[in-house]
Amino acid sequence: MSLKYLLISFMSLLLLEVSTLASSIKDSVSFGVNSYNDNADVQVYSPTLALFKKVSHEWMVGFSMRIDAISAASIRNGANAGHVDAVTAASSTEDALYDDIRYAPTVMATYDDGENMLSFGAYYSSEIDYIGKAVFMNYVRQLNEQNTAIGIGIAQSFDTWNPVYDRELPKDNRNETKIDFSVNQLISPTFSMQAIYSYMYSEGFLSSPYHYVLQDNIAKFENYPDTRVGHAFALKGVYLLDSANAMNFSYRYYFDDWDISSHTVNIEELHDFSSKFTSGIRFRYYTQTKSNFVQDIGSYQVNDAYFATDYRMSAFDSYTIGIPFIYRLDSGDKVTASIDYYQTTDNEYIQSWYGVNNITAVFTTLSYEFDF
Amino acid sequence: MSFFENGIKAKVMSTQLIIEANVSKKTLFEALEWSKKFEATFSAYNEESLLCKVNQNAGLKPIICSDEELELFTKALDMAEASDGVFDPTVGALSQGLYGFGKKSAKIPTYKELQSARKLVNYKNLIINHKEVYLKEKGMKLDFGGIGKGYVADKIINYLQTKGATKALVNVGGEIATFGKRYNIALKDPYSKGNLAIVKTLQSPLCISTSGDYERFIASKKNHHILDNKTAKQNHYYSSVTIIQNGIDCTLLDAVATIVFNTSQEFLKDISQKYGVAIIAVVESGEIYFENFKSLNIEGVELFAL
Numbered sequence: 001m002s003l004k005y006l007l008i009s010f011m012s013l014l015l016l017e018v019s020t021l022a023s024s025i026k027d028s029v030s031f032g033v034n035s036y037n038d039n040a041d042v043q044v045y046s047p048t049l050a051l052f053k054k055v056s057h058e059w060m061v062g063f064s065m066r067i068d069a070i071s072a073a074s075i076r077n078g079a080n081a082g083h084v085d086a087v088t089a090a091s092s093t094e095d096a097l098y099d100d101i102r103y104a105p106t107v108m109a110t111y112d113d114g115e116n117m118l119s120f121g122a123y124y125s126s127e128i129d130y131i132g133k134a135v136f137m138n139y140v141r142q143l144n145e146q147n148t149a150i151g152i153g154i155a156q157s158f159d160t161w162n163p164v165y166d167r168e169l170p171k172d173n174r175n176e177t178k179i180d181f182s183v184n185q186l187i188s189p190t191f192s193m194q195a196i197y198s199y200m201y202s203e204g205f206l207s208s209p210y211h212y213v214l215q216d217n218i219a220k221f222e223n224y225p226d227t228r229v230g231h232a233f234a235l236k237g238v239y240l241l242d243s244a245n246a247m248n249f250s251y252r253y254y255f256d257d258w259d260i261s262s263h264t265v266n267i268e269e270l271h272d273f274s275s276k277f278t279s280g281i282r283f284r285y286y287t288q289t290k291s292n293f294v295q296d297i298g299s300y301q302v303n304d305a306y307f308a309t310d311y312r313m314s315a316f317d318s319y320t321i322g323i324p325f326i327y328r329l330d331s332g333d334k335v336t337a338s339i340d341y342y343q344t345t346d347n348e349y350i351q352s353w354y355g356v357n358n359i360t361a362v363f364t365t366l367s368y369e370f371d372f
Numbered sequence: 373m374s375f376f377e378n379g380i381k382a383k384v385m386s387t388q389l390i391i392e393a394n395v396s397k398k399t400l401f402e403a404l405e406w407s408k409k410f411e412a413t414f415s416a417y418n419e420e421s422l423l424c425k426v427n428q429n430a431g432l433k434p435i436i437c438s439d440e441e442l443e444l445f446t447k448a449l450d451m452a453e454a455s456d457g458v459f460d461p462t463v464g465a466l467s468q469g470l471y472g473f474g475k476k477s478a479k480i481p482t483y484k485e486l487q488s489a490r491k492l493v494n495y496k497n498l499i500i501n502h503k504e505v506y507l508k509e510k511g512m513k514l515d516f517g518g519i520g521k522g523y524v525a526d527k528i529i530n531y532l533q534t535k536g537a538t539k540a541l542v543n544v545g546g547e548i549a550t551f552g553k554r555y556n557i558a559l560k561d562p563y564s565k566g567n568l569a570i571v572k573t574l575q576s577p578l579c580i581s582t583s584g585d586y587e588r589f590i591a592s593k594k595n596h597h598i599l600d601n602k603t604a605k606q607n608h609y610y611s612s613v614t615i616i617q618n619g620i621d622c623t624l625l626d627a628v629a630t631i632v633f634n635t636s637q638e639f640l641k642d643i644s645q646k647y648g649v650a651i652i653a654v655v656e657s658g659e660i661y662f663e664n665f666k667s668l669n670i671e672g673v674e675l676f677a678l
Binding site: 071085086087089 | 381387390392517521541543545546547548550555556557558559560562567570580581582583584585586587588597612614
């Protein structure tokens with residue numbers, strides 16, 4: 001289910017792209033494939049398709065489809081990926097190559113009259129144990145001769161768990177509300193900044209149905225509080241160093257009522273090696289504190305209200321380093337690609353559950369985009 | 373298979389093949405290529421396969437085979453003789469010819485059809501002469517579904533060892549062979565999507581094979597795919613049987629799993645001693661029988677408590 005966040009990231013990127021380019025966007029198609037591989041035996045291969053079509057001077061509609069072919073020990077081996085290397089079973093009728101395939105279509109529409117831009121849409125995703133449904137809306141108002149833009153974005157998801165392994169949950173819903181307020185300001189012809197405040201509210205079954213705490217005297221599935229309220233403040237900037245170099249940077253501070261707080265720093269340098277080819281390097285650092293209910297491994301008591309064993313409830317840092325590539329063909333078509341390497345710091349919860357000291361992952365993207 | 377692991381995962385023989393070993397990727401792909409070649413040779417669904425040619429020429433003429441190809445025919449016949457036909461590779465007349473397990477045309481045959489086809493199941497009419505294989509009766513069919521995956525697991529393990537592997541796990545659709553490292557092998561629970569137990573291995577070679585009624589059947593588990601050759605019907609002694617043995621002989625274990633599935637509980641001890649294997653048998657009431665575990669060199673078996 002954590003892969004849902006990949007989808008949300010993808011949707012956010014889609015919205016960002018539309019927000020930024022709405023008035024100049026043309027009828028276009030892009031298709032590609034993304035991949036994710038980590039050392040906890042999770043692999044995801046994701047063909048993607050996105051179609052944008054202007055239906056009038058102001059209106060544009062879009063459709064995207066992402067299919068995630070997922071191989072994961074946690075699905076294949078019965079929840080505890082680090083504990084089981086293989087499963088012996090009766091001959092099946094037809095074993096699939098992938099453990100799960102998720103289909104995630106998104107539909108959206110955008111209105112843009114040059115001063116007001118409104119986008120809205122919906123997405124749906126279906127996987128072996130989880131149905132995700134969401135609607136989203138984003139409004140941006142241009143001010144000050146388009147040197148300033150203010151925006152509001154709202155997304156509401158209505159998700160449903162359907163866990164495998166006959167696991168009965170106290171509740172099966174997971175709803176999330178996210179509201180963003182943003183201000184964009186062109187500081188100079190070569191420098192623009194964006195400030196964003198985000199409010200996030202989650203309710204329902206918020207832990208994994210499969211992770212469990214196993215001690216000498218305790219065997220309990222994870223159980224988190226039923227609600228979570230988070231706030232985030234972010235600053236993003238784009239700075240054109242010269243005609244061939246640009247820098248993107250951002251900082252985000254997050255905190256919530258589970259006492260998790262985090263800092264995220266992104267920095268990316270892009271260089272035009274020619275009129276056709278752009279590449280660069282990017283770096284991301286993330287650090288978070290632990291939740292107020294996670295306890296040291298082996299120290300839970302049977303009457304504790306909450307049980308957590310997922311490392312994302314503990315304190316950890318992570319680093320990502322990546323290289324993006326953009327190649328523009330003479331026809332105007334564009335090929336974009338990227339490769340990123342991700343690594344967390346050593347963490348005893350990762351060691352306990354996955355049997356490795358830290359999570360390392362490689363994710364790649366490749367897409368081809370053309371106008372029609 | 374993860375980018376980070378020295379392994380390979382692919383779909384072969386309508387099942388998952390997973391190989392993890394400390395050998396080069398090239399060696400892993402060579403093992404995969406071998407398994408694809410095996411599938412092309414012994415597939416019951418490919419009319420160009422050697423197996424189908426032997427079946428098509430039943431009662432007509434022998435088919436010439438290479439020494440390598442002959443090995444599986446010989447092993448299957450040996451197991452049939454050792455089990456007095458409880459395991460019988462000529463069960464194809466029933467499993468493929470009548471029921472059509474694995475085909476779109478799968479159906480439940482009539483009693484009359486079963487009794488007629490049952491006469492075509494007789495390993496004594498499988499003739500292996502030097503480099504020729506021959507089924508004596510027209511209509512006879514070989515089906516290596518009860519031995520083929522185990523044989524592939526053995527061959528891959530042997531190949532990895534010749535290439536210098538000092539640790540490996542090979543999983544051919546649940547037929548599992550390991551050596552050189554401690555592995556945790558889970559046994560699927562026949563009554564849920566979860567697992568029933570974990571066999572914790574030591575570094576010494578170990579094989580595990582499972583047969584059960586809960587995956588392949590027509591309409592209901594009552595019509596599962598493991599047929600009793602003597603009656604042409606299904607037995608319901610167990611929902612799942614798992615066979616474990618130190619050493620690398622998945623071919624034997626694959627066949628023994630079929631034999632145990634068609635043998636009532638009172639004979640479990642005899643079979644475990646005859647073949648030198650340990651047995652975990654799950655019956656419909658939920659009871660679990662363990663047999664001959666003292667013979668096993670493993671760290672232990674952990675039953676899931678959750």
